[in-house]
Amino acid sequence: MELFRTRTGRGTRTRRIATIAATAATIALIATGCAAGGGSESGGGSGTEGDQTITFIPKQLNNPYTDVVLGGGEEGAEAAGFASSAVVGPLDASASSQVSFINAETQAGTNVIVIAANDPDAVCSALEEARTGGAKIVAFDSDTNPDCRDVFISQVVAKEVALIQVELISEQIGGAGEIAILSATANATNQNEWIKFMEEELASNPDYADIELVAKVYGDDDDTKSFQEAQGLMQAYPNLKGIISPTTVGIAATARYLSTSEYKGQVALTGLGLPNEMRPFVKDGTVTEFALWDPAQLGYVAAFAGKALADGDLTGEVGETFEAGDLGEREIGEGGIVIVGPPTVFNAENIDDYDF
Amino acid sequence: MSDTKHTEMVEPTATSAVSADTTKTLRDEPRGRTGWARILLGRDAIMIYLLIATIVIAMISIPRFASPVTVGFLLLDVIPVLLIAMPMTLIIITGEIDLSVASIAGLTSALMGVLWQAGWDIGVVLALGLVVGVLAGAFNGFLVAVVGLPSLAVTIGTLALFRGLALVVIGDNAVANFPPELTAFFTSKIGATGIPTVMIGVLIIVVAFGVILHFTPFGRGLYALGFSTEAARFVGIHVARSKFWLYVASGGVSALAGIYWTLRYSSARSDNASGLELAVIAAVLLGGVSIFGGKGSIPGVVAGVLLIGTINYALRLGRVSDVVLIIVTGTLLIASVVAPSILDAVKRRRHDRRVRRELPQAQPSGSVSA
Numbered sequence: 130m131e132l133f134r135t136r137t138g139r140g141t142r143t144r145r146i147a148t149i150a151a152t153a154a155t156i157a158l159i160a161t162g163c164a165a166g167g168g169s170e171s172g173g174g175s176g177t178e179g180d181q182t183i184t185f186i187p188k189q190l191n192n193p194y195t196d197v198v199l200g201g202g203e204e205g206a207e208a209a210g211f212a213s214s215a216v217v218g219p220l221d222a223s224a225s226s227q228v229s230f231i232n233a234e235t236q237a238g239t240n241v242i243v244i245a246a247n248d249p250d251a252v253c254s255a256l257e258e259a260r261t262g263g264a265k266i267v268a269f270d271s272d273t274n275p276d277c278r279d280v281f282i283s284q285v286v287a288k289e290v291a292l293i294q295v296e297l298i299s300e301q302i303g304g305a306g307e308i309a310i311l312s313a314t315a316n317a318t319n320q321n322e323w324i325k326f327m328e329e330e331l332a333s334n335p336d337y338a339d340i341e342l343v344a345k346v347y348g349d350d351d352d353t354k355s356f357q358e359a360q361g362l363m364q365a366y367p368n369l370k371g372i373i374s375p376t377t378v379g380i381a382a383t384a385r386y387l388s389t390s391e392y393k394g395q396v397a398l399t400g401l402g403l404p405n406e407m408r409p410f411v412k413d414g415t416v417t418e419f420a421l422w423d424p425a426q427l428g429y430v431a432a433f434a435g436k437a438l439a440d441g442d443l444t445g446e447v448g449e450t451f452e453a454g455d456l457g458e459r460e461i462g463e464g465g466i467v468i469v470g471p472p473t474v475f476n477a478e479n480i481d482d483y484d485f
Numbered sequence: 486m487s488d489t490k491h492t493e494m495v496e497p498t499a500t501s502a503v504s505a506d507t508t509k510t511l512r513d514e515p516r517g518r519t520g521w522a523r524i525l526l527g528r529d530a531i532m533i534y535l536l537i538a539t540i541v542i543a544m545i546s547i548p549r550f551a552s553p554v555t556v557g558f559l560l561l562d563v564i565p566v567l568l569i570a571m572p573m574t575l576i577i578i579t580g581e582i583d584l585s586v587a588s589i590a591g592l593t594s595a596l597m598g599v600l601w602q603a604g605w606d607i608g609v610v611l612a613l614g615l616v617v618g619v620l621a622g623a624f625n626g627f628l629v630a631v632v633g634l635p636s637l638a639v640t641i642g643t644l645a646l647f648r649g650l651a652l653v654v655i656g657d658n659a660v661a662n663f664p665p666e667l668t669a670f671f672t673s674k675i676g677a678t679g680i681p682t683v684m685i686g687v688l689i690i691v692v693a694f695g696v697i698l699h700f701t702p703f704g705r706g707l708y709a710l711g712f713s714t715e716a717a718r719f720v721g722i723h724v725a726r727s728k729f730w731l732y733v734a735s736g737g738v739s740a741l742a743g744i745y746w747t748l749r750y751s752s753a754r755s756d757n758a759s760g761l762e763l764a765v766i767a768a769v770l771l772g773g774v775s776i777f778g779g780k781g782s783i784p785g786v787v788a789g790v791l792l793i794g795t796i797n798y799a800l801r802l803g804r805v806s807d808v809v810l811i812i813v814t815g816t817l818l819i820a821s822v823v824a825p826s827i828l829d830a831v832k833r834r835r836h837d838r839r840v841r842r843e844l845p846q847a848q849p850s851g852s853v854s855a
Contacts, residue, residue, distance in 0.1 A: 190807060220807045223759060224659070225750045232558040233801040236549055250661030251752035254672055274661075315657030316754055347657075 181439050183211045183241040183432060184234050188271065189222040192350065193403055194377040194424055195245075197485045198270060202243065202428025208454045209436035211241075222314060222350055224248035231255040235262050241435035243428075244278075245270035249318050253277040265438035269431040271319045272466075279438050279445040281466045282431045284422045287319070290375070291326030293420050293472055294400060295337065298371045301397035301417055305339035306370030309362050311383055311400075313350040313376040323375050343369070348379045355382035363392055374400035380419060384410035404475050404483040411477050418476040425485060426469050430459060434467060528773040532788035539792060543799035550802055553679030560681050561672065561749065563794035565590070565742040565758060567787065568687060569765045570772075571694040572735035574786045577769055578698070579710045579728060580778025581629060581636035586739040587761035588647035589621045593743030595651035598660030598753025607664055615740045621647055622736015623729075630728035644762070651755040660753040668751040683745065690738065695783035703727065711778025767814065768793050771821050793817075 183206045187195040199216050206214035217233070219226035224247050234242050235258055242264050246252050249272060256266050256277040266273075269282040284290065298308055310327070312320045324345065331337045343366050348355025355378055362369060363386075374380035380402040387393050393415050402419045410416045430453045437443035437451040443461075450460045459467050475483065524530060544551040569586045576583050593614040600610045621643070628639045673682045698704035706722040718724050742761075747753045772789025774781030793814060800810050 215804050217801065217804055218807070220811065221760065223756055224752055224754055225746065225757065228750060229558065229562050229798070229801060232562075233798070233804075236552070236554050236558065236802060237804075238549070248659060248750075248752050248754065250659065251750040251754075253661075254668065254749075254751060314756070315652075316659050316756070321657070 180212045181210075181240040181436070182213050182215070182238075183243065183435050183439075184215045184217060184237075184239045185428070185431075186227055186230050186234070186242065186244040187216070187218045188227075188245045188247050189350070190216075190218045190220055192222075192378065193381075193406060197403065197424040198245075198428040200428065201423075201425025202432050204425070205429035205432030205454060206435075208429075209433045211432070211436065214432075215239075222247050222317075224251040224316065227252050228255045231259055235259040235264065238262070239264055240439045241265045241267060243267045243269055243431045243435055244273065246273040246318065247271070247314075248316055249274045265435060267431050267435045267438065269427055271317060275464055279465065280434050280443070280461060281464070282427060282434060283466050283468055284424075284427055285470065285472050286468060287322045288326045290401070290420070290472055291323040292330055293474065294323070294373050294375060295327050295330050297399040297418050297420065297474070298373050298397060299337055299340060301399060302340070302370040304336065307341050307343045307366055307368050308371045308373060309344040309346065309366065309369055310342065311355060311358055311362065311372055311374040311376075311379045312345060312347050313379060315347045317350075317376075320375055327373065348374075348376070348382060350376060350378045352378060352382050355379045356386050359383040359386040360390075363390070363396070369396055371397035371399070374398065374402075377401060377403050377406065377421075380416075381406045381410075384415050388413055388415040401472075402475075403485060404480050405485060407475070408480055411475070411480050418474055420472045420474050422470055422472045423483075423485065426456060429454065430456060430467065430469050434459075529782050529785040529788065532772060532785050532792065536788045536792045536795065539795050539799070543795060547799050547803045550799055553674075553677060555798065555802075556679035557674050557681055559794055559798045560684055562798065563790055564681070564683065564687055564749075565746055565761060566765050566768055566794070567790045568690060568738050568742045568745070569735075569761065570769050570786050570790050571691060571783070572731060572738050573765050573769050574772070574774055574781055574783060575694065575698055575704075575707055576636075576731050576735060577766075577774050577776060578778055578781050579707050579731065580714075581728060581731075582640060582766070582776075583625060583636065583732060583735045584640040584762050584766075585621070585625060585643035585647055586735060586742075586765060587758045588644050588651070589618050589736055589739035590743030590746060590758040590761065591755060592621060592647045592651040592654070593618050593740040594747040594753045594757040595655035595755045597744065597747050598655050598658070601663060601753070602660050607667065611744060614744050615737060618736045618738075618740020618743065619733055620736070622733040622739070625736065626729035626732030629732060630725040648755070648759070655753065655755050657755075661751055663748060663751050663753075668748050671745065671748040690741075691783065691787060698783055707731075708779055711775075711780070764793075767818050771818055773821075 185199055185202050187199060189195065203214050203216070217230050219230065227244065227247055228251065231242065231244070231252060232255055235255070240263075242256070242259055244252065244256070244266065246268060253274050253276070256273065260266060266278040267280055267282060268278040270284070272278075272281045272283070275281070302308065310324055312324060314320070328342065331340055331342055344362060346358045346362060348358045355374075359372065359382060362372065372383055374383050380398065380400040383398055384402075384407065387396060387398055388410055398416050399419050401421050402416075403421065403424075407416060407419060433453040434443065434451060438445070443449055443451050445461065445465050447461055447463060447465070450458050453459045459469075461467055569590075573583060573586065596617050597610050597614045600613060601607065625640060625643055628634050629636045671683055674680060675682055675684075698707065706717065706727060709717040709720065709722060710724060710727060714724055743758060746757050750757075768790040769781075769786050770776060770789075771793060772781070772786035774786060796813060796817070797810060800813065
């Protein structure tokens with residue numbers, strides 16, 4: 130110990146110089162990264178027409194569903210005539226993680242911010258600030274507090290999404306038995322709305338009188354956590370007949386668990402899934418039918434709505450219409466909501482027709 | 486700390502040269518930097534230079550970085566980390582750790598939401614939030630200091646426990662309707678400077694912790710504690726009592742961070758601030774605090790927190806993906822920990838070579854045994 134100390138006291142100058150060198154190298158590395166990232170965007174700014182910028186802020190990056198939505202968004206942004214489009218977002222879908230991204234966009238002078246809110250209120254004050262700075266706010270996929278955005282682009286009517294899933298599960302379990310819901314995060318706006326409608330429908334519709342919702346669990350849109358939650362459900366409820374997972378991450382993870390377990394074919398699974406992810410499970414019989422809208426259209430319509438807002442052609446009032454490229458005209462409904470289209474049901478027959 | 490090193494140094498030099506000419510000393514024996522040189526070339530100073538360099542580079546290469554808006558947004562982002570980093574620095578210096586800080590912040594947030602919704606006065610809600618943080622900290626402190634359990638195990642447990650309690654308290658609800666004046670205050674700026682008003686309070690806490698660590702016997706004792714608990718006990722430091730109060734402070738400050746988080750985002754939820762503990766520990770280590778205890782300072786940690794905050798903000802403003810961002814932060818942390826170790830090894834080798842060259846007569850084994 131003493132010898133060790135003796136040595137550490139010496140030659141501190143050389144050590145420090147080298148420390149500076151090492152860290153300076155890291156900083157230089159970062160700086161070049163900045164320059165590369167910053168350079169391509171420096172054209173943006175308080176845009177006049179034809180020089181407008183749009184930025185998409187999804188719930189989180191690297192989510193397969195989100196990637197499809199964003200793909201449609203970027204396509205729409207180009208078609209609508211934005212000078213540049215960008216995608217920024219957090220790695221985790223927590224409530225406040227989006228705020229610093231909104232702040233950065235405010236400062237960058239982005240004209241249109243398209244956001245899928247992780248929490249309707251946590252992003253509000255940041256969005257207010259962005260609007261003060263002149264930005265137009267389009268919410269998509271998951272709504273913010275209506276006071277903080279101009280329009281909300283919704284997949285479909287929330288109730289329709291909920292009902293179709295209840296209908297599918299009822300068909301698959303023969304109209305009676307215990308079911309469970311495996312959702313995303315406990316605070317996700319869209320998830321909770323659907324679940325509310327499902328609960329209401331199960332309670333009120335006499336066709337579903339024999340179906341009992343025994344559990345709601347949350348996989349946090351994390352593959353491993355969802356997998357474990359699915360596993361936990363099977364152990365906790367041995368009489369479980371079916372699972373509804375209204376999230377693409379959840380349904381894929383649950384399908385993966387079921388397909389390798391003794392419950393394959395015994396326990397029905399439905400919900401909202403991506404055809405490309407669910408294809409193997411539909412083919413091997415784990416899943417009979419599931420639903421989803423075309424997520425790319427969501428981003429596409431959001432981009433056109435943003436463009437119309439930025440051009441001043443749209444103010445967000447009920448009854449206004451705007452042209453959404455190839456998809457035709459869309460109207461702003463009650464509460465500033467724009468509906469994209471009805472959900473599609475996927476099964477072994479039609480799944481090969483879709484690629485997303 | 487370099488004072489203690491200096492005195493220890495004399496002894497081994499003498500013993501290793503026991504059979505040699507004891508009057509002869511090595512050339513270039515460390516003189517120990519003093520005064521301004523020590524301040525200007527120390528680890529803390531290097532962190533501050535790095536911070537300034539980063540800011541300058543960002544101002545040059547990122548459009549729009551150089552504006553008061555940056556100051557505001559950046560500081561609002563780092564405040565929770567900065568706050569919790571203060572007690573965390575003291576705790577890590579004693580060789581312990583507190584992983585439950587973010588969960589305490591989450592619990593505070595959840596409790597605030599429920600009480601506010603139940604119609605309690607906002608003053609009472611804030612006070613109770615703080616009390617709950619202090620109690621949570623005291624619970625950690627009791628298990629670590631009084632019962633004597635390892636802090637890593639205890640706080641991993643309470644990390645889950647407090648987060649679980651937060652879920653029990655508020656469930657999957659989110660409470661958002663806090664008084665607008667209050668939430669507006671938490672994002673307000675001082676005039677045109679862009680500096681958030683709450684920074685005044687944060688600054689007071691930072692200075693308080695700096696004074697406690699560097700200028701009080703209690704604070705100096707923490708370094709001793711980090712080096713050797715037993716030695717610290719022998720020189721009259723109340724080991725258990727010191728540790729207990731550190732955890733209480735950590736709980737209290739985490740609660741403050743939770744209150745700030747809730748009102749800044751005007752959203753009380755069970756998952757607020759989750760994962761924050763790792764951001765705090767990363768910043769503290771980057772700031773020069775040794776994870777083994779006994780080493781570190783408040784100015785260094787403040788610079789570390791701001792350095793990570795600045796890099797994050799600059800990269801986000803430059804629209805660099807978050808994937809790149811975490812790689813950069815990780816690399817920086819590894820570099821800051823590894824660089825001194827490598828240099829230590831190089832230096833040690835050089836020292837050994839010099840000892841061999843300068844004291845040839847000490848080498849024969851026979852003379853050593855005699």
